[in-house]
Amino acid sequence: MRRPDARPLYVQVEAILNDRIVSGDWKSGQALPAEPELAAELGVSAGTLRRALARLEQRHLIERRQGRGTYVTQQTSEQALGQFFRVRNLAGRPVEPDTFITGVSTGPASEEEAARLRLRQGEAVHRIDRSRIFEGEPRIAERITLPAALFPGLSLPLAPAQLASEIYVHYRNAHGIIVVKSEENLSATAATEADAAVLNCPVGTPLLLIERVTFDAAGRVVELRVSRLDTRAHRYAVEIA
Amino acid sequence: MRRPDARPLYVQVEAILNDRIVSGDWKSGQALPAEPELAAELGVSAGTLRRALARLEQRHLIERRQGRGTYVTQQTSEQALGQFFRVRNLAGRPVEPDTFITGVSTGPASEEEAARLRLRQGEAVHRIDRSRIFEGEPRIAERITLPAALFPGLSLPLAPAQLASEIYVHYRNAHGIIVVKSEENLSATAATEADAAVLNCPVGTPLLLIERVTFDAAGRVVELRVSRLDTRAHRYAVEIA
Known part of the structure; x- marks a missing residue:
């Protein structure tokens, strides 16, 4: 560790290991080196390395498997x-959505899309419209907007078996994009x-936006998503602690 | 530590220290004993104690002040x-609500209140109706329901200066109830x-429930709360990580 850097050492180590994962140097599912070797290679103490690993684990980038390593x-x-x-x-149980893509297009970002995605207005974006079905009923209508530069030649899986896979898994496998965090703003709107x-509901039905x-x-x-959820038979769960 | 207990030692230590805070043995704002003394008193290693303290800190029950102790x-x-x-x-900035209590009553819990508060139907509850005003406009209408057994002789602060204080601070100071976690279910409903x-909006306006x-x-x-938020000029923020 010879970098002049004001951040605490464990934060610098976290950034170095983060880079290895983002760059694909360390691949999805790969075992990390043993902690003593890794600490020696980086020239830091076992405690510093462990603190950095704990932060990567909190961010879901690595996982420890009991007795089998990281x-x-x-x-x-x-x-x-x-x-x-x-x-x-309404019973509080997670639902397993089916997903149907109803449209895919590429075009210049609107002012709002550009602001949210931190692009310049007019830069190319992909737009994916989809509906999500819970227990046989369409409950979410949503549009996903992606910076085209990050998803070159966007290829969406279209076979039913692949559609069953979450789109964030597809971002990682097909485009090397590792999703770690979302920020959401919730409000109520009329259908x-x-x-x-799309949702098979009366116009004016209150929806969770x-x-x-x-x-x-x-x-x-890496993504802007606007979802409109029919809450007549579902809830959006939040835990605050 | 002579308790036969299958939980990991640091979890047992966390529970012991949690009890000291809940019981008032350790009071709000009080300094904890130095770590070596506390570890010796409990008969555990410095590492075990530190792990227990980290969990109490995550739960916001204790706080470390740089160089000054815990x-x-x-x-x-x-x-x-x-x-x-x-x-x-809409600019993404936190709002500072003013709060007005519009009604306080005590009565038997309804079926729904009892289920949510884990009481028997008919057990006594206090109900507090209030409205919350952001930037001069009423934006939330809400009812708070409390088990009367936990809040004996519920006394609400009514002076404006006290009303400025969050009700969870009042629970702690007046009733010894230390709030640590909430679970919320969100949906959309029509006013x-x-x-x-209350909200000075047209009937049928979509509200966030x-x-x-x-x-x-x-x-x-310790509390059931049902809030109805007018989202025409506000959002509810969630971070997922």
């Missing part, structure tokens, strides 16, 4: 759903005619 | 708001005539 997290659809999908049925057609921006492990805004 | 958290209105109040204006009167149950440091459900 691995780069291999994100599954279940993990992605568990972490990022907060919809519950428009377009919502009513979820505006999400998502960050990857490199700190970039 | 203290039982003295919850302030600012901390309570920062932790539990997620409303932002009723009663909502419209927030159903919250809150737990204290002893693991009890």
